[in-house]
Amino acid sequence: MEHYICKGSCGGSSPEIGICETNECTSQWEMMEECHCSDGQHGKVDAEDVVVVKDSNGTSLSDGDTVVLIKDLKLKGSSTVLKVGTKASNIRLTSNPEEIDCKLGGTAIVLRVEFVKKL
Ligand SMILES: [Zn+2]
Ligand SMILES: [Zn+2]
Structure with missing residues (x-):
């Protein structure tokens, strides 16, 4: 299921497209990005970081x-x-x-x- 994630410091996710509204998030008011992960990790585990x-x-x-x-x-x-x-x-x-x-x-x-x- 696709969903949307904030690329900022809050690490938030939402089932619907929108902006991050988290106070103090480095990406507050920025569009969340589409994500297709199925493991709930939102691709945070970059291949090079593993x-x-x-x-x-x-x-x-x-x-x-x-x-x-x-x-x-x-x-x-x-x-x-x-x-x-x-x-x-x-x-x-x-x-x-x-x-x-x-x-x-x-x-x-x-x-x-x-x-x-x-x-
Ligand atoms: Zn955020
Ligand atoms: Zn995801």
């Missing part, structure tokens, strides 16, 4: 995934060694496509994606 995070096998990772270590990793600044096969669940992507946040044994750590694979 950070594709891939594990060692090239499988893309997303928030909440469970990964497993493919090699022993020594934690920086400690003598702890994370063993190959250690599972890290509920990972979080970071702004760096080469790193993911996760928790192991209650400790928040950052893993490099080249050392993990998705379960």
Whole structure:
């Protein structure tokens, strides 16, 4: 279903064409633009902005995934060694496509994606 979205700071949308009337919106009183998205994201996720995070096998990772270590990793600044096969669940992507946040044994750590694979 087509709809109309404000390209300004309010991010508003409307089922009918019109102008944005949101106070303080950077596009207040400007025409909303036609949008044909079906996911409700209004194309806000530009292709170039999407950070594709891939594990060692090239499988893309997303928030909440469970990964497993493919090699022993020594934690920086400690003598702890994370063993190959250690599972890290509920990972979080970071702004760096080469790193993911996760928790192991209650400790928040950052893993490099080249050392993990998705379960
Ligand atoms: Zn607006
Ligand atoms: Zn839309």
